[in-house]
Amino acid sequence: MLASNYDPHAIEKKWQAEWHSARLYSVTEDASKPKKYVLEMFPYPSGDIHMGHVRHYSIGDVVARYFTMRGMSVLHPIGWDAFGLPAENAAIKSNSHPAAWTHANIEKQAASFRRMGFSYDWDRSLRTCDPEYYRWGQWSFLKFWERGLVERKNSPVNWCPGCKTVLANEQVLSDGTCWRCKSVVEKRELEQWFLKITDYAQELLDDLDELSGWPERVKAMQANWIGRSEGAEVDFTLCDIAGEPTETTITVFTTRPDTLFGCSFFLLAPEHPLVKEFVAGTEYEAAVMNVVRAAEKESAIDRSSAEEEKRGAFTGRYVMNPVNGEKVPVWVSDYVLMEYGTGAVMAVPSGDQRDFDFARKYDLPIPPVVVAEDDAILGELSGVRERVLADVPWEVAYAGPGVMVQSGEFTGMRGGKASEGMKAVTGWLAERGQGRFSINFRLRDWLISRQRYWGNPIPAIHCPVCGLVPVPEEQLPVLLPMDVDVTKGETLADHPDFYETTCPKCGGPARRETDTMDTFTCSSWYYLRYCDARNDVAIFDPEKTGYWMPVDQYIGGIEHAILHLLYSRFFTKVYRDMGLVDFAEPFTNLLTQGMVKLDGATMSKSRGNVVAPEEIIAKYGADTLRAYILFMAPPDKDLEWSNEGLDGMWRFLGRAWRHITEVAEETAAGARGAAAVDPAGAALRRERHRVVGKVADDIERFGFNTALSAMMELLNAASDYRRTIPAAERDAALEREVAETLTLLLAPYVPHMTEELWREALGHETSVHTEAWPTWDPAAAASDAVEYAVQVNGKVRARLTVPADASEDLVRDAALALDKVAEQIAGKTVRTVLVVPGKLVSIVIA
Template identity: 65%
Template structure:
């Protein structure tokens, strides 16, 4: 079918499927999106977080990748040398479980899903450099992950340790602290258990301060993400204080000390008990062989079944047991009973806590439950206790009958020589007490971080093998570089529960140092190790001598725009920053940070506002839009429905409306092209109607360009819609049309929509406008802000704030002239009144105050 414009011209019908199939084949044949590597051009590295191939792509992927693709296409038109790659984060537990369920191998299942996802990516028209595509489960990639592991081992950033870890009973593997979110496994939602296991770690804590400090350099990151990372790194300034362990009599110090970290050393005189976590080896040692051991064992077993988040909850009932032992307070020598409490965790500070119930609600609740003293140590000046105790240096009031702990700010009481000083974080009392302890060798000023070393061991099959060998004679020995990669076997019987630890052909080996029989490490690396450096491999994906060349990485890094979900703020994004800094220190790259600008796109929810998921059966697949409307309609709808960082509910009417606009813009461009000419626009010769269109084109074009630069695609699209509406009116209403202007407007509509509707734009660029070469080799249109200004403007005339008239004035008229014209327009309403003041707001209104 076709549509007639006038007697001599027919507009071809918009056939999305035919057009999109045609141009996808052309782009692939011409290798249009292969990275140019032109050092004469400024670079632009645009990257979307790569997907896990659990099945076909869903609408969340479509949104993420459409945002990145629009950025990449527009950057190319703006003259940048663009790197826009894609790959797959292909290791992980879901593929292993799916392989078991479908009686196949994880590799087979993974590559089937990858093939389907790539077909969908091509069908969506994404401008990836497919020559740079790789999968993290391919040996050609994970070999270099093992290589980086060995380099980190040599630098002392890898170690093995036996410690309490988070064990997910459903996933049957350990979890890093960052992978326990709100007390449950980040993947399956099960409550982890604490287990004592020997595991492998990366020393991410060596970079705690730099990771925190460099957040201030990330001006292009959302403040929310930076705050989340800062809170997770958790820098705390305070003191490490040594308490002497007392003999069983509770009063005689031994030569053994227990250190505790506190941010409030000013409350040291108020310590009424001492706390250890149930996992503490010291606690187990203190109760061993005593009457307190059974109660301790019971508490420890119960605590292992509760998540760390729940254990720390302020509203949760606290549980504890006495160990029968005491420590001595270093400032007043008073004994404090050592208890084991389930709200104390091993991974905070030193793993020991001094209990100061007067100023901490959890300590207060614990003290009330177990009838421990609550001594007031710090009071506000308006507290009745302050007048009673303000001059007391020794502890007189050893317990009070309060309902809650007091706010731990105010003035110290009952605190020896520090009584009367103002207490609180960063107060004078904090500094004075730290100095007092340091002079006597009883404590020291220190900084602690919440961040703990990254536990990378996983006990499942489908992951990157840790390239280490354990020899009974030599200990842990790295696999020689020439033996990399350590490859996964492809014949495990996963359905029967066979694991690497049970598969002799994998673990049986010889020691590289002594040649004796040895055992290969059967743990695999956390899959986040694969995604922590993939953006670097994209810069040089076919290098078989190194993970990447420094020259290639220095050319492209850091990535200029990174697009992905905020759920990765503490996991992937923090780990990637760590890897970047390590590789910099290894001399492999120059970049300090991996991503300059971060866009966390909002979620796509169903029409009821519920998060889409396969389990709920409410996923909207891209094919449901592409099949009836085409990929360009889907892309337009996704970018138009909301700003990219906002969540939105999927709306079929927006899709239908996007399709109507594409068809309308298709007709308008053809009509403009039919009326168009090749000569440049002669602005001086334009009539009033043509000048109005010229002004609209430039005003809206400037706005569209600005919105593109800010990533606000919805408002950029709105600007193009307004240009299209103005152009439609221009070509449909009676009157003369300027041929050069028609062609200029047609080209501007096509080029500004090209990043969003690529197939539609390519077809019109060639067929309607008769251009050669791709529209993406054409320059982004230029717009003149000065030309957007009207010769005349209409302004409102108000009397005491109420609009009484409108008047048209020259755009550059002086304020006095505007004021005079305005008063003439409302002369009748001003009759008999005295004008007190005339306020001119240029280009908008005049407000007249008259009495």
């Protein structure tokens, strides 16, 4: 017996259990149907479900359910990004094991997700901390290694003192702090494992153009991060202490080879290996080492601040400029970065503000070489090949386009970015083997080793005889041992049982690698694994990924604009080169959902500004919460949480419930009457068609809020009809059709309520969630009468209702004949009368 009032608590758990036991949302490949892969970025199992989760997964759920109703075969999986530091930290705090903490959280969070009624195929669920999963991460690592994409190298790396491990560049925020714990990151020189993502820099950049389904800003951020610069490498000949040329050259990268004649000094980064060699035992040593030591001490933040005063010292050495044989002094300065380019820079102070500032500070010459068309000094320098002016009268450097002066045979050419002069100088250098066209990327290789326990062990062995040796594939997985006690600060490096091993090559004693992999490696391929989650002989069956991939709709937070999304694109391209997949991009369409805030700030426990979804569910049920959070704002915008409007959604669902149950009681299932001929019934029928079409359109463009508005309008129309037309005159069949339509339209948003209505009130045998989307006909939504707005000189003065098929002439005449219009045009000349079909009439008078 159906309750007369909407009571979500009685029905939600009932249907959750029913769907679960019926495995309603399990899918397999079905070649007879078009497929859709709808994916929300999988969660880190923090245990609590917060409003951000509710929003994120509600969006995905509506999209998945909608596509299912539209006849697609829909893959909508869920899993757990289960390795990571929070588990270790929590284990230390609660004196337990990261595995126990993680597994308990997954249970808890999975229960919350079920309580929300999300339509996941739980049969495909995965946890990245399971050996059945992470072994394929290790396998991928070995395949990358075979392809030359794994490198262990010594370099300055980011060390997070809070996390006690190194971080990839992408994981350091622009203010120099750790993305996870906000500690200030330090630079350390360490030997670490890298994945050579830079091999794919160009393709990662180029393919952004193909991602028409991605937000522009995400693509802009990635392009920015990859940071491609075109220019040239230039070889400068090093001079010995006596100032005589040697056989050695030092190469620099420049984006402005056209300014080479303006190079008046040369710079090395403080970390550059040649620095110490140059100054050891010389009179310059003390001053130079001061700069080097100061740079070492400086934090990454200060070092990267443009505000910082540039420090430098002369090394006593000179290099020779290849274009003019000029000897220029070599300085050390902290504004030169070892990580970018070659760690050496040719300084052209007239064309670069940083070099300009440095030259002024240390009293170095600033010879002009590219001069703006309207600059006064062009008069005396125009066409002058030799250097006659060694210093500019400028206050700032000039980096724009202009005419080349004092530049030998290139004098008179156009200089600037992508200029004739740039090409000419580069060509000249290339002919002589002293330079070449070059492209530089800001993107660095991905540092993936982590000095932490709760992660995927790197499958490598250090052999004193053979060097670095990969773990043979048949020995995978390298199991993460469970007897590591993180509460005592232990890592794998404290466990001889783990690291003592034999070399697979020579059989001698060897040491297993004790670093684990960045958790971002685990999340770089999970979307592929969902396609074939239980495969125990391969990472996945290419037939299955061939059916499901690429992901048609990916949904996630903007915080992964670079991190996860860039890494996943990289992994996909490598798998493609391995022949495992035949596409280059994993995510066709991307929706970045906005944050849920309270009092203008992200909800967080530490800040104490949280609204717990459980509390809302306890009061209103999951359906109201789902619908409300989608109604509050468009999904890509930040949302300020407020309890105020919840009652509005509750009222709407309650009204829908009462309306549908009342109509259902009065009309037998499947009853169909004659088509309504009365105007009110016809209007309601038109409204039904309009709304069905609008809701479909809106969902496809993520207008979940406007889709709900349209459903509210349909309910308003249906209940107005019911209230204003006497029972005897109402079209019962139409009413039932509208009630069923409303139930179907609401189903993706409020799956429990609609299931109860569909089966118990409307009397259907099968689930509403296996029903097809209601049919609609745009023509049937069109009214046979249209209202025109009549404008006189741009102002609406009257309204006019005419038959929909009225001709333009008829509309024009009718408009001019209106009293209001006659009033306006009396005594004036009508200049133009413009009819916009179906919309308005615009009358222009003099």
